Amino acid sequence: MTEFEDxxxxxxRSLQPGEVVTYGEVAEEAGYPGAARAVGNVLGKSEGLPWWRVVGSGGYLKTEKRHRQAELLEAEGITVAGGRVVAG
DNA sequence: CCCCTGACTAGAA
DNA sequence: TTTCTAGCCAGGG
Known part of the structure; x- marks a missing residue:
């Protein structure tokens, strides 16, 4: 486990139900601005994390599990349409 | 160290 | 709108 992954x-894990952020935001908050790609890698490697609360730029679901992600997001009160999170 | 790949992002044509 | 390029970080060969 590297400091980056940590x-x-x-x-x-500090994200709350209904809270959605982008890979870039996670990377920035983690102290690694620009490491959005590495963030995605960590999500895929790690387990037991609310990965569905992390989406691409503009709220687009880029993962192969976008269908599952949409269901999980909607289960938390988030609307997903057209393959992206609807802000409002 | 160098090269390629990946759940990324922003800018330009 | 779609396609291509440049930049970022981490991991494997």
Missing amino acids: RVTDVI
């Missing part, structure tokens, strides 16, 4: 996992 930071990223900590940030993601």
Whole structure:
């Protein structure tokens, strides 16, 4: 477990139900601005994390599990349409 | 160290 | 709107 993974996992685990952030925001909060890609890698490697609360730029669901992600997000009161999170 | 890949992002054509 | 390029960080060969 690297410090990077430690930071990223900590940030993601601190997310509350209904809270959605982007890979870039997670990377920035973790102290690694620009490491959005590495954030995605950590999400895929780590387990037991609310990965569905992390989306792409603009709220777009980029993952292969976007269908599952949409269901999980809607289960938390978040609306997903057109493959992206609807803000409002 | 160098090269390629990946759940990324912003800018330009 | 779609396609391509440049930048960022981490991991494996």
